[in-house]
Amino acid sequence: MPSNNRIVIAAAGGGKTTRIVDEVLALPEKRAAIITYTRNNVHEIQSKFHQRARIIPENVEILSWYTFLLREMARPYQDTKIDRRIDGIRWVETTLDRFARKDDPDRYYLGGTSSIYSNKLAEFVEACNSASSGAVIRRLEQRFERVYIDEIQDVAGYDIDIIEAMLRSKLEVVLVGDPRQSTYSTNNSSRHKKFRGPDIVHKFKDWEKKRLAVLEHHVDTHRCNQKIADLADSFYPLHERTKSRNEKSTGHDGIFFVKASSVSAYVEAFQPQVLRLKVTTDCLGLPALNFGESKGMTFDRVLIFPHKKGTNWLRTGNYEYVSGVLAELYVGVSRARYSVSFVHDGETAIIGSRFL
Known part of the structure; x- marks a missing residue:
């Protein structure tokens, strides 16, 4: 049986944002989350909703990737790994304390502060999901029916593990992006290094082979001659x-x-x-x-x-x-x-x- 999950590879100027918005508007009864990498992308999607429908429907939430990880996945189950509330994100390129160990999670993930390292957030979510026997993902299943993840080419490290867990869940997941536009990265972890940047397409093919998603190619551009x-x-x-x-x-x-x-x-x-x-x-x-x-x-x-x-x-x-x-x-x-x-x-x- 084919998967309900989709990986949509769209050429630059292919109208992927419009496609996402129109799909969501066509299914007002479904609770949907639209996740994208940067705040600029969040604003672009919000603007597209206002262009197409003049409002953002009540069944839709638009979040940046880091906000999604923190609010929807890390905080609800943070007590499975640490004894304090995570107040925010500490933006770093690399781990500041290279001697920190996972058996000291407060130091490893937060450096002894109340803000989690940005490059450890996805790893922390993965640890919480494991410690709670999958409760993190089950909560998402209760919150949403369909999840769109935009700019999928930018994900790296433990973010890939989280997305795979979502693909294996009851959620309907739609991943959208263009591997050729991989100019950023969600983190600098060495995990899944072979799938970094444009090579993420090999992970897409792996997910399709495992029947976790159907891979689609949209080659039209409405922008460039x-x-x-x-x-x-x-x-x-x-x-x-x-x-x-x-x-x-x-x-x-x-x-x-x-x-x-x-x-x-x-x-x-x-x-x-x-x-x-x-x-x-x-x-x-x-x-x-x-x-x-x-x-x-x-x-x-x-x-x-x-x-x-x-x-x-x-x-x-x-x-x-x-x-x-x-x-x-x-x-x-x-x-x-x-x-x-x-x-x-x-x-x-x-x-x-x-x-x-």
Whole structure:
């Protein structure tokens, strides 16, 4: 019997947020949770509800991943592992006390404070679920009937274990994302390291093989024209090709190169959003967003200031130069509807591009 759980891999600009909202609105009798990674994503989903229905229905809760873990899973069963209330989350990249042991949970998870380490929260939830013989997951089954987890490509470490436990439960779980947009990570745990980033797709296939979920591929984009979609796809040649549904012609469509000396005139003429890999990239004083910051956004046009290795890629067409930032470049390129331009002087090996 096929699973009711789904893993939906959607191309950038594929309308995944709209799809989630419309599914929830179509089933007002079902209690649903929509979980996403960042607060910006929470606001995006809330805005989409207001666009489609003018309200967020009473049967729907929209939560960030960390709020979901803390409020719905950790706090209700915290007394199975510790003797104090968890007041909040202590945001850390790595464990501050590397000598802490699991047999001292107060020190291991909270560092002796009332706030749990962000990179230990999922592990703590897993421990509470085990100590309570699965009560954490059973409580979720009573709270919700369907759970959507957006930006699924960003999960890592013990978060994967929690999601698998949910897939094995009575909940109907829908996981939505795009492995090519894995620019963030829920934590830096070494657990499930082989499934980190774009390689999360191998875990998706494993879940499908175990009949825990059905894997779906949605290859249409309503945002990018085909030339932009093709360039974005080139960063991940083994993934399914994206089909553009954007056939509008503006007279300035596709991939372009702009000399540094022409940037000012180009910006004045086309008003693109300036994007960069990180803040250290020189953008000639223009207001700019990092690629990661732009995730989830849409612009008519983008102007990308490449970093040094990005310039080498543009010049040679060798993707080895940008192998460590493919997700960031994919996100940056796929923000645009009509045109993507790179600030670049000299030759290029990028097929289908034009100099201005």
